Amino acid sequence: MRGRDRFALPILRRARRDATLTRPAVSILLPVRDEGRFLGETLASLSAQTYADFEAIVVDDGSRDASAAIAEAHARDDSRFRVVRAQRAGMVAALERGRAEAEGAFIARMDGDDVALPGRLETQLEALESEGLTACGGRIAYFPRRLVGDGGRRYERWINGLVTPEAAALDVFVECPLPHPALVVRADALAAAGGYRDCGWPEDYDLVLGLWRRGARFRNVEEVVLRWREHPDRASRTDPVFAQGAFVSCKVDHLRRSLLVGWESVVVWGAGPVGKAFARELTKHGTAVAGFVDVDPRKIGRRLYGAPVVGVEAAARFACSFALGAVAREEGRQQVRDVAAAQGRREGVDFIAVA
Known part of the structure; x- marks a missing residue:
C-alpha cells in the first residue's frame, strides 16, 4: 500500500490500539529525569494524538522526584505506555535503553517537559511516507513567551523555515536542523547510523549529521507540532554537552568525515x-x-x-x-x-x- 493511502483514513488510526495484539507503527522514546513538574502534561499530549498506532516507552533515568510514579500511573490508564526504571546513566544510555525496547518501524522522540500538538504524529508520518523521507521534524513554538529571549526567537524562526530537504541540507552545519523533541526517524536508518552515541557532544545533532552523511533526506513539516517549553533547568542550559565548544567539535568531526x-x-x-x-x-x-x-x-x-x-x-x-x-x-x-x-x-x- 502506498504511503499516502496508508494514512488516508485517519479515523481508523484514532481508535486506541490494543497494545497486546500487534506491533505498533511508531515507538516514542521519552527519557525523563526529575521532570515531575511537567510530565503529566507531556504524557497527556501523547495520549491525545490523532494517530493512535504507537507505543510510548518512558525511560526513567534515576529520577529523585515523582517522575516514575507519574509515568506508571499514566501507563495504567493507557496501555500504549510502558515505563522502564533505569539507573542514573544519562541521556544517551536512556535513549539506547528505550531503543532496545522499541518495536515500531518509526522512532519518535519526546522530552518530558514539552507538549505535542494533537496532529503531530499523523502529520509527520504522512510526510515521511508520501515523500520517502528518512526523518522529519516540525515547526515549534517556544512557551511561555515571556521567558523566550532574542536568541530563542531567532532559533525558532530559523528552524521553522527549514521546511524543504534542500534548505535543511544547506544549513545542516549551522545548527541541528531538526528539533530533537519533534523528531521522527525510520528505525532502520537510526540503527544504520549507529543509534545514539555518547561522544561528549549533543547526541541529537550527532545523529542528524550521521543520517545526513548517509544520504538521508529530511525536513520540518509546515505545521507546528511541538510546544517547546522554556525554563532555566532545561538540559540544553545545564548539560556541558550543549556547550558551544561541544557543538563545534561535533560539526568538525562530521565535516572531516564528509x-x-x-x-x-x-x-x-x-x-x-x-x-x-x-x-x-x-x-x-x-x-x-x-x-x-x-x-x-x-x-x-x-x-x-x-x-x-x-x-x-x-x-x-x-x-x-x-x-x-x-x-x-x-x-x-x-x-x-x-x-x-x-x-x-x-x-x-x-x-x-x-x-
Missing part, C-alpha cells in the same frame, strides 16, 4: 569568534587552515593560528582550499553565500556555511 575528505586544506571565511573556533578545532585534528577571508580592515593583514587574514578581493588565492562560511548571524551567512557563489563556489561541493 565534505573535507580529499581536501588538503580549508579557508575560513570569517575571522570572528565562529571562524576562530572552527580553525582551532580543525587544526587540533590535523586539517590545515590555509587562511581566513574577512571584510574588517582591522583584521586584514593579521595572522591567526599562523594563517593570513585577507580581504574578499584576495580570496581567489585559496581557490584550492575548501571554504567554510563561518559567520554566526543569518544575514552575515547569506552575504558570505552570495560572495562565494559569485566567485564560483558551489555549496555542498567546495563551500558550506557553518556557525
Whole structure:
C-alpha cells in the first residue's frame, strides 16, 4: 500500500490500539529525569494524538522526584505506555535503553517537559511516507513567551523555515536542523547510523549529521507540532554537552568525515569568534587552515593560528582550499553565500556555511 493511502483514513488510526495484539507503527522514546513538574502534561499530549498506532516507552533515568510514579500511573490508564526504571546513566544510555525496547518501524522522540500538538504524529508520518523521507521534524513554538529571549526567537524562526530537504541540507552545519523533541526517524536508518552515541557532544545533532552523511533526506513539516517549553533547568542550559565548544567539535568531526575528505586544506571565511573556533578545532585534528577571508580592515593583514587574514578581493588565492562560511548571524551567512557563489563556489561541493 502506498504511503499516502496508508494514512488516508485517519479515523481508523484514532481508535486506541490494543497494545497486546500487534506491533505498533511508531515507538516514542521519552527519557525523563526529575521532570515531575511537567510530565503529566507531556504524557497527556501523547495520549491525545490523532494517530493512535504507537507505543510510548518512558525511560526513567534515576529520577529523585515523582517522575516514575507519574509515568506508571499514566501507563495504567493507557496501555500504549510502558515505563522502564533505569539507573542514573544519562541521556544517551536512556535513549539506547528505550531503543532496545522499541518495536515500531518509526522512532519518535519526546522530552518530558514539552507538549505535542494533537496532529503531530499523523502529520509527520504522512510526510515521511508520501515523500520517502528518512526523518522529519516540525515547526515549534517556544512557551511561555515571556521567558523566550532574542536568541530563542531567532532559533525558532530559523528552524521553522527549514521546511524543504534542500534548505535543511544547506544549513545542516549551522545548527541541528531538526528539533530533537519533534523528531521522527525510520528505525532502520537510526540503527544504520549507529543509534545514539555518547561522544561528549549533543547526541541529537550527532545523529542528524550521521543520517545526513548517509544520504538521508529530511525536513520540518509546515505545521507546528511541538510546544517547546522554556525554563532555566532545561538540559540544553545545564548539560556541558550543549556547550558551544561541544557543538563545534561535533560539526568538525562530521565535516572531516564528509565534505573535507580529499581536501588538503580549508579557508575560513570569517575571522570572528565562529571562524576562530572552527580553525582551532580543525587544526587540533590535523586539517590545515590555509587562511581566513574577512571584510574588517582591522583584521586584514593579521595572522591567526599562523594563517593570513585577507580581504574578499584576495580570496581567489585559496581557490584550492575548501571554504567554510563561518559567520554566526543569518544575514552575515547569506552575504558570505552570495560572495562565494559569485566567485564560483558551489555549496555542498567546495563551500558550506557553518556557525
